Amino acid sequence: MTNPILSISKLNAAFRVGGEWRNVVDDVSFDIGPKETVALVGESGSGKSVTAMSIMRLLSPGNSRVTGKIDFEGKDLLSIPLEDMQKVRGNRIGMIFQEPMTSLNPVLKIGQQITEVLRQHRGMSHSQAQAEAVRLLDKVRIPSAKSRIGEYPMNFSGGMRQRVVIAIALACDPKLLIADEPTTALDVTIQAQILELIKTLQEEEGMSVLFITHDMGVVAEISDRTVVMYRGEQVETGSTHDLFAGASHPYTRALLSAVPQLGSMTGKDRPLRFPLVDMATGTIEPVKPTEDTVKRDLPPVLTVDNLVTRFPIKAGFLRKTIGRIHAVEGVSLKVRQGETLSLVGESGCGKSTTGRSIIRLTDPVSGEVSIDGKNVLKAGKAELTEIRREAQMIFQDPFESLNPRIRVGQAIAEPMVTHGLIKASEARQKVGELLERVGLSAEMADRFPHEFSGGQRQRVCIARALALEPKLLIADESVSALDVSVKAQVINLMLDLQEKFGLSYLFISHDMAVVERISHRVAVMYLGEIVEIGSRRAVFENPQHDYTKRLMAAVPIADPSRRQKRRISNDEIRSPFRAADYVPPKRTYEETGDGHFVQVG
Helix, strand or coil: CCCCCEEEEEEEEEEEECCEEEEEEEEEEEEECCCCEEEEECCCCCCHHHHHHHHCCCCCCCCEEEEEEEEECCEECCCCCHHHHHHHECCCEEEECCCHHHHCCCCCCHHHHHHHHHHHHHCCCHHHHHHHHHHHHHHCCCCCHHHHCCCCHHHCCHHHHHHHHHHHHHCCCCCEEEEECCCCCCCHHHHHHHHHHHHHHHHHHCCEEEEEECCHHHHHHHCCEEEEEECCEEEEEEEHHHHHHCCCCHHHHHHHHHCCCCCCCCCCCCCCCCCCECCCCCCECCCCCCCCCCCCCCCCCEEEEEEEEEEEEEECCCCEEEEEEEEEEEEEEEECCCCEEEEECCCCCCHHHHHHHHCCCCCCCEEEEEECCEECCCCCHHHHHHHHHHEEEECCCHHHHCCCCCCHHHHHHHHHHHCCCCCHHHHHHHHHHHHHHCCCCHHHHHCCHHHCCHHHHHHHHHHHHHCCCCCEEEEECCCCCCCHHHHHHHHHHHHHHHHHHCCEEEEEECCHHHHHHHCCEEEEEECCEEEEEEEHHHHHHCCCCHHHHHHHHCCCCCCHHHCCCCCCCCCCCCCCEEECCCCCCCCCEEEEECCEEEECC
């Protein structure tokens, strides 16, 4: 048998909390062979990222304690001097993280950040490092690498920034690459590109990969073997094909059951709740069918007609407008009472700007927006405040949406008291009712945001949005950052609330499998324009526009037996920047079915 590149034996990691040691990784052992990809999988808090940080010895020695053995190329990484470990990091073991902007220095050009690694670790001259940096950017498929090496991280898209981080990790020809959730925050098409890139580079460079993720679709796509972690413990290890074909541990089965599968809604007209899985036992609760909540005989709650939002780009001493970002261009849509319209597309397509423009968090250039019959764009300050009572917004990151110094009960009560819906003396009772409505307990009102999990914080944000009894909720990537089991719970909660209160949702997302589950209708956006809109069933079962087909083809399939080398475009989404004198073309749409429209010109 070939000797492993990395062998971990009885790894334990603990943190000092309140004067006591709390174990977060407990007796983990696994090997990674030459040219092998091992996936370390589990939900938030399972200990998988701490395992990776322990391998690299990146945990603070002051408040952490790591024991066991980590054998890499004949050396125990936990016992070698720190100076020797610094030679291993970046040289023999490369690492890429989830959020590339936290890995890149925003004030240094891309080229400087790559050449710094090359000069420090490989002793290259400035000119040698410059040439090698261009070669590395070419290797990770960044177009026009020579001209882009002088640009800053902010000039790159999320997917291209992640490619730069991969280039830096590969700069010293490592034998092992540790990828910690490198695709979690990316759109499906960009995610597919990065996975394909890592597989290709692995073949070209002959390196081993430790891939950390909570996405079982990604695991099925990329890994040879899988290690499953739950609450700090390693609960199952085996070949990825065997694990997917017949997982033995309840938690592994629960993880697999909780993955939303694209195509699972074929033949169904209404949204459908996710089956809830007990992650400890693997028990699956039966799915409660949804009722028909759409009020087709009533006027739409939201009507948007030819909405345009552009951002001017100014330059020079006189700050002359040299061009504009055409973020939203001629968008028209309607949402009825009790209906969910999902707005899908890649980052930069304008879907979030559309949501913000609808309630004038961003001011549009032109168009018409009506919420419950009220003209939003012509509303004065007082009327706009009243309109925003009826249309609330839920954002992707609940922690950023909540003031960390204010108890959640106060955060929920404040808008109700401000709008005169309740007296201050009634606030505690009303807050308790709202928390219980979203599946939390009334006693939680006294907690601060940091005392909640991510899923619980999102429930708090939903409770706060419901406090003003709105008719429309605009959910902007509101479940994208959540683990699969928590995501299922929040989606089911939204469907429950829709049935009970007749809520309308504008659901903004890039997660096609979730969109398929929750939607009545779907609108696909590209470069600020809607290119296809229709019923969920029509768009998913009979997509007409090339971009819609590309979005769906990029969704990873949670089945390693169906793994295949997909044809994925490495192009970035085109820039929405246009010259100052640019006049958008008149778009035409063709109706391919009942209410199913596709852009044709």
